[in-house]
Amino acid sequence: MKEKLMVLFGGRSSEHEISCKSAVTVISSADPERYELVLVGITKEGRWLLAEDLRAIEDGSWRDSKKSFMLSADTSVHGGYVLEDGKISEYVYIDVIFPVLHGLYGEDGTVQGLFELSGIPYAGSGVFASAAAMDKVYTKVIVDTLGIRQADYAAVHRTELKHIEEVDERIEAKLSYPMFVKPSCAGSSVGVSKAENRKELEKALYNAAIHDSKILVEETIVGREIECAILGGEEVEASGTGEIIAAADFYDYDAKYNNSESVTDTHPALPEGVEEEIRTDAVRIFKALGCYGLARVDFFLDKRGVVFNEINTLPGFTGISMYPMLWEDRGVDKKRLVQILIDLSKEHREH
Ligand SMILES: Nc1ncnc2c1ncn2[C@@H]1O[C@H](COP(=O)(O)OP(=O)(O)O)[C@@H](O)[C@H]1O
Numbered sequence: 001m002k003e004k005l006m007v008l009f010g011g012r013s014s015e016h017e018i019s020c021k022s023a024v025t026v027i028s029s030a031d032p033e034r035y036e037l038v039l040v041g042i043t044k045e046g047r048w049l050l051a052e053d054l055r056a057i058e059d060g061s062w063r064d065s066k067k068s069f070m071l072s073a074d075t076s077v078h079g080g081y082v083l084e085d086g087k088i089s090e091y092v093y094i095d096v097i098f099p100v101l102h103g104l105y106g107e108d109g110t111v112q113g114l115f116e117l118s119g120i121p122y123a124g125s126g127v128f129a130s131a132a133a134m135d136k137v138y139t140k141v142i143v144d145t146l147g148i149r150q151a152d153y154a155a156v157h158r159t160e161l162k163h164i165e166e167v168d169e170r171i172e173a174k175l176s177y178p179m180f181v182k183p184s185c186a187g188s189s190v191g192v193s194k195a196e197n198r199k200e201l202e203k204a205l206y207n208a209a210i211h212d213s214k215i216l217v218e219e220t221i222v223g224r225e226i227e228c229a230i231l232g233g234e235e236v237e238a239s240g241t242g243e244i245i246a247a248a249d250f251y252d253y254d255a256k257y258n259n260s261e262s263v264t265d266t267h268p269a270l271p272e273g274v275e276e277e278i279r280t281d282a283v284r285i286f287k288a289l290g291c292y293g294l295a296r297v298d299f300f301l302d303k304r305g306v307v308f309n310e311i312n313t314l315p316g317f318t319g320i321s322m323y324p325m326l327w328e329d330r331g332v333d334k335k336r337l338v339q340i341l342i343d344l345s346k347e348h349r350e351h
């Protein structure tokens, strides 16, 4: 008998559209001989809808689905219910869940909490690692303990912006312009801006505060952007490295997803020892945060060397995404990759 694989996509975050594209890759890579798919899309408003098939995800028509899906937190249910006109029309047992959600409410531990309650195995990191890795300020604090270099930073809380001059002064005493300002929890460069002076800093802080109450301000690292993919459970493996060559001043949302001039290179020429250092650091960071299954760990390489930037516990799986490309390069095609992640999920329990 085929196993029921629930693929969850879309979501309430700013990365909703990317998640839908990532889901298409994951769904197309799941072995049809082994899995019967239950496709559940979460709208931007947070409704859970049952998608008919892959086509409905590709053309977006799943958003008009008349069937909604309710995942049960009750372990004896081990699945959920399809609702039509508000009435239960079907019970669906689920063997395993693959959340292909990026950003808030998907990559941040919230939905993982529901999976934990349900008792259904799920791909990827658990509650704590997801939450910690989503939060750039907390990630910084944890990575500081490893002695791995990161951009110098200052953390600001939204409530502090009432006394903006004090904030300006505190930041300027620590960092010099240009600075990068980011919401602590966000993704896909949403709310990220570069500030060249105090006026821009204030604008950037207010802008970041729209997306999160915690804001991270960093020194600017002038260098290359190198990424590394991690795969595994108890034993983890690091891929080779890939380079992002952004078509814009920095790798903003547009450069990431709309600008075909942005290039990803899975064989970047790097100075001696740099690839090994990145691979080792990536594994140490993955483990320190308690990640599981998969993550993409992002670094800069500047004149002084390797600098950690951020970690993504549910990295993009779109046709142009680095994570699956890096594994493909190591002989692990997307079909195998998805299979490994599903297999790993069954060995994993948070508690
Ligand atoms: N400290 C920094 N110095 C230079 N560029 C940065 C810095 N922080 C971020 N960037 C640029 O902004 C992009 C988005 O920032 P990042 O921290 O990766 O956030 P996100 O989670 O939105 O991807 C990076 O890919 C990089 O191009």
Ligand SMILES: [Mg+2]
Binding pocket: 188, 189, 298, 310
């Ligand atoms: Mg990034």
